[in-house]
Amino acid sequence: MSFSHKAFSFDWAAFERELAPKLKQALQLEDARPLEDFIEAHIDSVRDPYEGEPVTEDWRSMLEAGDVQELADFALTRYYQPSADFGIGEEWEALSREMPEAERAALLGSAFESFDPGRMGSYFQSERVAADSLRALRNSSGTAAERLKQGLSEAVDSGRGIYVTF
Structure with a gap:
C-alpha cells in the first residue's frame, strides 16, 4: 500500500483555542457529541474533508462511520481548506x-x-x-x-x- x-x-492558533480541548476530550472518552455540537455551531465554516465543499444542514448524511475520528475530520476543516x-x-x-x-x-x-x-x-x-x-x-x-x-x-x-x- x-x-x-x-x-x-x-x-493552528485558532484550532488550539477552539477545537483542541473538545477534540482531546472526544478522543479520550470516545464521545462524538462535543464534535457534533462544534460542527453545528460552526456550520458556515466547516467543509467536506474529501471534496472541500461547504457542508449543509444535512451534513450528517455525508457520514460513513459517524465515529469520533470521522466527525473530527469534518470539524478540523474549519482550520484549513481541503482543496x-x-x-x-x-x-x-x-x-x-x-x-x-x-x-x-x-x-x-x-x-x-x-x-x-x-x-x-x-x-x-x-x-x-x-x-x-x-x-x-x-x-x-x-x-x-x-x-x-x-x-x-x-x-x-x-x-x-x-x-x-x-
Whole structure:
C-alpha cells in the first residue's frame, strides 16, 4: 500500500483555542457529541474533508462511520481548506529516505492524541514548527520538495501552521 502525503496551511492558533480541548476530550472518552455540537455551531465554516465543499444542514448524511475520528475530520476543516493540498503525494517515501533526520521530521510534525481519521497518520505543525521545518528543508531540491517548501513558506508568511495527513 502506498501512502500519499497531503499538507495544508492550517490555523493552528485558532484550532488550539477552539477545537483542541473538545477534540482531546472526544478522543479520550470516545464521545462524538462535543464534535457534533462544534460542527453545528460552526456550520458556515466547516467543509467536506474529501471534496472541500461547504457542508449543509444535512451534513450528517455525508457520514460513513459517524465515529469520533470521522466527525473530527469534518470539524478540523474549519482550520484549513481541503482543496488546497501542497503535499508531496506518493513521492514522500522516496524523498524521506534520501533526507537527513532533521529534514525528514519536517515532512510530518506531531500527532494530536489518537486523532487519525484516515488510519494512515495525521500530524500537525504549529506556526513556529512550520517555520523551523521550512528552514530545515532549505537545501532540499526536486519538484516535490519545492512544492512543499512553497506551501510551507505561504503558511509561515500568513502566520499559520500546517496539517499533514495520508
